[in-house]
Amino acid sequence: xxxxxxxxxxxxxxxxxxxxxxxxxxxxxxxxxxxxxxxxxxxxxxxxxxxxxxxxxxxxxxxxxxxxxxxxxxxxxxxxxxxxxxxxxxxxxxxxxxxxxxxxxxxxxxxxxxxxxxxxxxxxxxxxxxxxxxxxxxxxxxxxxxxxxxxxxxxxxxxxxxxxxxxxxxxxxxxxxxxxxxxxxxxxxxxxxxxxxxxxxxxxxxxxxxxxxxxxxxxxxxxxxxxxxxxxxxxxxxxxxxxxxxxxxxxxxxxxxxxxxxxxxxxxxxxxxxxxxxxxxxxxxxxxxxxxxxxxxxxxxxxxxxxxxxxxxxxxxxxxxxxxxxxxxxxxxxxxxxxxxxxxxxxxxxxxxxxxxxxxxxxxxxxxxxxxxxxxxxxxxxxxxxxxxxxxxxxxxxxxxxxxxxxxxxxxxxxxxxxxxxxxxxxxxxxxxxxxxxxxxxxxxxxxxxxxxxxxxxxxxx
Amino acid sequence: xxxxxxxxxxxxxxxxxxxxxxxxxxxxxxxxxxxxxxxxxxxxxxxxxxxxxxxxxxxxxxxxxxxxxxxxxxxxxxxxxxxxxxxxxxxxxxxxxxxxxxxxxxxxxxxxxxxxxxxxxxxxxxxxxxxxxxxxxxxxxxxxxxxxxxxxxxxxxxxxxxxxxxxxxxxxxxxxxxxxxxxxxxxxxxxxxxxxxxxxxxxxxxxxxxxxxxxxxxxxxxxxxxxxxxxxxxxxxxxxxxxxxxxxxxxxxxxxxxxxxxxxxxxxxxxxxxxxxxxxxxxxxxxxxxxxxxxxxxxxxxxxxxxxxxxxxxxxxxxxxxxxxxxxxxxxxxxxxxxxxxxxxxxxxxxxxxxxxxxxxxxxxxxxxxxxxxxxxxxxxxxxxxxxxxxxxxxxxxxxxxxxxxxxxxxxxxxxxxxxxxxxxxxxxxxxxxxxxxxxxxxxxxxxxxxxxxxxxxxxxx
Numbered sequence: 001x002x003x004x005x006x007x008x009x010x011x012x013x014x015x016x017x018x019x020x021x022x023x024x025x026x027x028x029x030x031x032x033x034x035x036x037x038x039x040x041x042x043x044x045x046x047x048x049x050x051x052x053x054x055x056x057x058x059x060x061x062x063x064x065x066x067x068x069x070x071x072x073x074x075x076x077x078x079x080x081x082x083x084x085x086x087x088x089x090x091x092x093x094x095x096x097x098x099x100x101x102x103x104x105x106x107x108x109x110x111x112x113x114x115x116x117x118x119x120x121x122x123x124x125x126x127x128x129x130x131x132x133x134x135x136x137x138x139x140x141x142x143x144x145x146x147x148x149x150x151x152x153x154x155x156x157x158x159x160x161x162x163x164x165x166x167x168x169x170x171x172x173x174x175x176x177x178x179x180x181x182x183x184x185x186x187x188x189x190x191x192x193x194x195x196x197x198x199x200x201x202x203x204x205x206x207x208x209x210x211x212x213x214x215x216x217x218x219x220x221x222x223x224x225x226x227x228x229x230x231x232x233x234x235x236x237x238x239x240x241x242x243x244x245x246x247x248x249x250x251x252x253x254x255x256x257x258x259x260x261x262x263x264x265x266x267x268x269x270x271x272x273x274x275x276x277x278x279x280x281x282x283x284x285x286x287x288x289x290x291x292x293x294x295x296x297x298x299x300x301x302x303x304x305x306x307x308x309x310x311x312x313x314x315x316x317x318x319x320x321x322x323x324x325x326x327x328x329x330x331x332x333x334x335x336x337x338x339x340x341x342x343x344x345x346x347x348x349x350x351x352x353x354x355x356x357x358x359x360x361x362x363x364x365x366x367x368x369x370x371x372x373x374x375x376x377x378x379x380x381x382x383x384x385x386x387x388x389x390x391x392x393x394x395x396x397x398x399x400x401x402x403x404x405x406x407x408x409x410x411x412x413x414x415x416x417x418x419x420x421x422x423x424x425x426x427x428x429x430x431x432x433x434x435x436x437x438x439x440x441x442x443x444x445x446x447x448x449x450x451x452x453x454x455x456x457x458x459x460x461x462x
Numbered sequence: 463x464x465x466x467x468x469x470x471x472x473x474x475x476x477x478x479x480x481x482x483x484x485x486x487x488x489x490x491x492x493x494x495x496x497x498x499x500x501x502x503x504x505x506x507x508x509x510x511x512x513x514x515x516x517x518x519x520x521x522x523x524x525x526x527x528x529x530x531x532x533x534x535x536x537x538x539x540x541x542x543x544x545x546x547x548x549x550x551x552x553x554x555x556x557x558x559x560x561x562x563x564x565x566x567x568x569x570x571x572x573x574x575x576x577x578x579x580x581x582x583x584x585x586x587x588x589x590x591x592x593x594x595x596x597x598x599x600x601x602x603x604x605x606x607x608x609x610x611x612x613x614x615x616x617x618x619x620x621x622x623x624x625x626x627x628x629x630x631x632x633x634x635x636x637x638x639x640x641x642x643x644x645x646x647x648x649x650x651x652x653x654x655x656x657x658x659x660x661x662x663x664x665x666x667x668x669x670x671x672x673x674x675x676x677x678x679x680x681x682x683x684x685x686x687x688x689x690x691x692x693x694x695x696x697x698x699x700x701x702x703x704x705x706x707x708x709x710x711x712x713x714x715x716x717x718x719x720x721x722x723x724x725x726x727x728x729x730x731x732x733x734x735x736x737x738x739x740x741x742x743x744x745x746x747x748x749x750x751x752x753x754x755x756x757x758x759x760x761x762x763x764x765x766x767x768x769x770x771x772x773x774x775x776x777x778x779x780x781x782x783x784x785x786x787x788x789x790x791x792x793x794x795x796x797x798x799x800x801x802x803x804x805x806x807x808x809x810x811x812x813x814x815x816x817x818x819x820x821x822x823x824x825x826x827x828x829x830x831x832x833x834x835x836x837x838x839x840x841x842x843x844x845x846x847x848x849x850x851x852x853x854x855x856x857x858x859x860x861x862x863x864x865x866x867x868x869x870x871x872x873x874x875x876x877x878x879x880x881x882x883x884x885x886x887x888x889x890x891x892x893x894x895x896x897x898x899x900x901x902x903x904x905x906x907x908x909x910x911x912x913x914x915x916x917x918x919x920x921x922x923x924x
Contacts, residue, residue: 214892223742235694304782328777
């Protein structure tokens, strides 16, 4: 198989570059046609690798692309989930090369080169590995299990219409395991399989004071200034130990045993290189926990955006009528994201002083997820990683959220295995996102090994 | 004189509307040519009313337009200052009619109609009254004093280059009194002459954390989030009594006697109509002071703008690298604006936690000013207001700042008289700025009476 990949890799990279050129920004209505075009591109790619059924399913939002290869009724079925939509590329001025003109450059962490483009890693690059791995297996007549691809276009905006699609096609989507590559590894030398994801609750708040913008000389110091009020409330969201101050926030939090925490931190991150990689001189977070704890087993709250008043060049002496913020919370087992969103809303409204009105809306959310490490799929993955990376991967919990994972379990009753190959430093959601060529090719190999290992273990197990 | 104005008023209003159509936004480099065009327009208008000398003086920023009428060496000289530049019109979507397409509409407070346009009141409308008052006096051979017009184009961005112009032309600009209409009256029934202005210190802060935008799942809760830090520091700028928390901020503040405060508040504002006019259910400000105190004799601090992170539609799970705010302080006698700016900078930097860098810059500023009420000019103005409004105007202190007023006194040694005619509700610096037709015409009449009264008092006094 190694040789085959050798012959095809240029071709695979060229295909990915082609896919990365389409700005499928799901959050931006002006890119609706690009999102559609990308769905068509995926449809075509699924046909080309040999899917017997391929179909674009329209939703109330962006379409879902479905493809399947049925090998045998008795064989196990792997449902591959990925997304073809991407985050907005702004701030554009911080990109060293245009986000939709992919270029390959070498970096310290990617000595064999990395593709720089929005979506290179999240998730076009990682999703595309699955298509190519299956293509190799098909060409070699080595695919022994059934495959179902569900590639959606709304992951970056909360997968609002995916649940309905899943519910509407429950029998079509039956499988033995769901496979997703949308997470990462620490390094090529120290690969990991993600076994935990945090939940998410993403909120937006608007503070409204006076019914129009006011002159700050005539009104300054006499009215509740919506920006000052917003800052006051945001500041009050954490206490002096950087714990989240919302009453009830920690009530359902799963407490991890000291021994488990210790084990987890042994595989954990090097704080110096963590700080160096993002150019900070100190970390900050909840007292009593390590950086690794804070981003995996502890819930957190961060402001993702804030705006209000005059933000142009120069000075304008104005008191704005409205100020806004986007605030998200990362959740852990067993926090319920809808409950947390409610607690947030109650708190924010209770903190609003007289003279302003506060509006709180929920963008989207999802619960945390922990995947078992004693499953056949996990064992198959462990074996595949070991073959390709030469070391047994460790199990790690991630700070990010893939809200559809708990949803899949709820609706389909199926567990998910997270086989990611990106690096934290790949700048997903940031300017200069990239994905290592080596990660991409090793990912394809690992996945191409996973399927036969899984079929084999499954057969022995039956 | 009443009849003459009657014949000319349509004409005067048409001329003002023409002036208001030019978007002379000094803060916006893309409007540089419009600012230039407006200077030419003023030059032409000064020629038309009969100035003997008119000249546009270039500066390192926008030009100053100068005009003079010399009646006699023995006559007193009035220097009229005004500005032809305007605030940016944003947020545009809140304007009921386009900001540069003036329309006349009646309102509750302006039953005779008001002109709606950016700059209608601040300061094109108020500045233009002076040209028209002098025109009437010239036509009637009634101008007994010398007039010097200094109409600048950078007031809304801090009059950065005016001081140099004044210093460079000190002898040309000698006068007995400086006259400015850039303030307001409470109502037609209760006119006032502004005798106090607050100072200003306008700052901008940038909080920089990680060297790039980060994914909030992977990094949330582990690093100092620049937006959260900015909100924390802003929240800490006021204490629980809404006093400004910056050490030394109140050290030089002039304390007003209880009796003076009492007298001031007798002419003071009706809190219910104050709240109703801006649609709020409660005021907020420094404990122990009335709303009128808070906006006239007490220093204050307000955020004028804030921005950072993702502010587009939908949700982006990002931790921004930088967050920004524009923050201004209104100052009272005898606070030194440069000292206050320094104290602000020291405080902001001292409050920054590890893991972020804070940059603080000063946009511009000026000291507070109190004008005497026992001067010949004040007495002439009092008489003129009484003639036109039928009531003796009271003296009031304003919350706004005109930093050039103390600068004039420092450089030229000349006092300023503030004869304003706008209403607080005229929405200067806001969407739907307007200026009452009645205010405009009464202003012209009052100014046209002021000049002969001032000459007369001055002659008697010599």
